[in-house]
Amino acid sequence: MGSAAIVHLARPAGGALFAACTQGGRTSELKDKSRLRYPINGFQALVLTALLMGLGVSVGLPLGALPGMLLPLAFATTLTSFIFSLLLYAKALVAPASALAPGGNSGNSMYDFFLGRELNPRLGSFDFKYFCELRPGLIGWVFINLALLMQEAELRGSPSLAMWLVNGFQLLYVGDALWYEESVLTTMDIIHDGFGFMLVFGDLAWVPFTYSLQAQFLLYHPQPLGLPMALLICLLKVIGYYIFRGANSQKNTFRKNPSDPSVAGLETIPTATGRQLLVSGWWGMVRHPNYLGDLIMALAWSLPCGLSHLLPYFYVLYFTALLVHREARDEQQCLQKYGRAWQEYCKRVPYRIIPYVY
Numbered sequence: 001m002g003s004a005a006i007v008h009l010a011r012p013a014g015g016a017l018f019a020a021c022t023q024g025g026r027t028s029e030l031k032d033k034s035r036l037r038y039p040i041n042g043f044q045a046l047v048l049t050a051l052l053m054g055l056g057v058s059v060g061l062p063l064g065a066l067p068g069m070l071l072p073l074a075f076a077t078t079l080t081s082f083i084f085s086l087l088l089y090a091k092a093l094v095a096p097a098s099a100l101a102p103g104g105n106s107g108n109s110m111y112d113f114f115l116g117r118e119l120n121p122r123l124g125s126f127d128f129k130y131f132c133e134l135r136p137g138l139i140g141w142v143f144i145n146l147a148l149l150m151q152e153a154e155l156r157g158s159p160s161l162a163m164w165l166v167n168g169f170q171l172l173y174v175g176d177a178l179w180y181e182e183s184v185l186t187t188m189d190i191i192h193d194g195f196g197f198m199l200v201f202g203d204l205a206w207v208p209f210t211y212s213l214q215a216q217f218l219l220y221h222p223q224p225l226g227l228p229m230a231l232l233i234c235l236l237k238v239i240g241y242y243i244f245r246g247a248n249s250q251k252n253t254f255r256k257n258p259s260d261p262s263v264a265g266l267e268t269i270p271t272a273t274g275r276q277l278l279v280s281g282w283w284g285m286v287r288h289p290n291y292l293g294d295l296i297m298a299l300a301w302s303l304p305c306g307l308s309h310l311l312p313y314f315y316v317l318y319f320t321a322l323l324v325h326r327e328a329r330d331e332q333q334c335l336q337k338y339g340r341a342w343q344e345y346c347k348r349v350p351y352r353i354i355p356y357v358y
């Protein structure tokens with residue numbers, strides 16, 4: 001069954017908030033302000049939801065009716081996100097239970113409501129942001145996809161190859177995120193950003209309803225897809241996933257245990273904080289190899305929808321903008337954290353996301 005990651009949240013003098021897990025008895029170097037146990041059972045939650053859905057469908061739950069209800073559901077989820085964020089904002093004013101987010105305390109109430117005042121709003125040990133970041137949105141997304149596949153089968157006798165590919169690729173992405181759930185604890189969303197309307201809406205409404213746009217498109221615009229093209233798209237997905245997973249796992253392994261045999265031979269730059277920066281392997285190719293892999297996968301999700309409409313490419317365009325902005329924010333934070341060592345890293349690895357291009 002699931003395990004638990006113990007997380008330390010601390011604010012070093014003048015620096016950004018950050019989190020680290022204690023793994024296998026190895027204690028984090030951070031000064032402990034609060035010590036939290038986060039349940040790591042997102043993958044089990046996905047399997048359990050799938051079993052319950054399977055059971056529901058077998059006793060007549062009309063999952064195929066879901067596609068017709070997407071617009072009202074998206075509206076209801078957006079409204080719920082708004083009300084939930086208002087409650088979180090009020091709670092942060094009256095009874096903040098965790099540190100305040102560095103960006104969400106400007107004094108401008110609209111701005112703070114949008115970015116989130118409190119860093120990790122909790123009820124007892126239940127962390128709302130941690131829960132919402134992965135589970136409802138990602139699991140909701142793959143179930144919307146599945147409902148679209150079932151509806152297509154009902155309409156046309158069987159799901160199309162394009163629909164199978166989109167469902168399979170995105171299920172792999174969600175399964176991967178939940179399987180490696182622990183690594184979400186070190187993303188800037190958890191460590192640095194407040195839990196305001198932007199992230200609440202992003203997690204609960206934006207992800208399930210816009211990330212499923214390719215499958216929604218395919219239901220209403222069936223696309224012929226030949227086997228050779230399907231194989232090429234699969235190859236692109238595999239390359240993207242290989243880079244994405246390789247880069248994320250290499251960094252996570254290195255951060256947990258730099259003397260792990262799989263990373264011990266990599267070249268590094270020491271920093272004044274005592275941490276080191278990888279300067280060979282995936283992280284010696286570009287400064288954000290994981291973003292590169294993610295973008296290649298995004299393209300592979302859209303290509304099964306053909307080239308005649310822009311809508312299925314919305315995700316690629318939005319995601320490029322999101323990652324370029326995110327990369328710039330991360331660079332700023334790393335420069336603050338690591339100073340000269342970061343400048344040295346940028347000199348040695350001059351490209352941000354795409355080698356020789358950007």
Ligand SMILES: NC(=O)C1=CN([C@@H]2O[C@H](COP(=O)(O)OP(=O)(O)OC[C@H]3O[C@@H](n4cnc5c(N)ncnc54)[C@H](OP(=O)(O)O)[C@@H]3O)[C@@H](O)[C@H]2O)C=CC1
Pocket residue numbers: 018186187188189244248251255275276277278279283287288290291294322326330333334345
């Ligand atoms: N599908 C979606 O909508 C989204 C997906 N993502 C994906 O989420 C994943 C996580 O992304 P994100 O949280 O933005 O950031 P990263 O996983 O890229 O983490 C950035 C951090 O890694 C550490 N780091 C950077 N360079 C090095 C190096 N050379 N050696 C060692 N450590 C280094 C630094 O933190 P420190 O030194 O403190 O460890 C830095 O702050 C990515 O794969 C991204 O593509 C992200 C946003 C949206």
Ligand SMILES: CC(C)=CCC[C@@H](C)[C@H]1CC=C2C3=C(CC[C@@]21C)[C@@]1(C)CC[C@H](O)C(C)(C)[C@@H]1CC3
Pocket residue numbers: 133134173176177184187189198199201202203206207
């Ligand atoms: C337009 C708008 C309101 C944007 C808000 C941004 C959020 C949608 C994204 C911010 C960071 C995210 C991450 C994922 C999903 C999208 C959001 C919430 C993520 C859970 C996707 C799966 C990945 O494997 C991941 C776990 C690394 C990733 C974490 C960041």
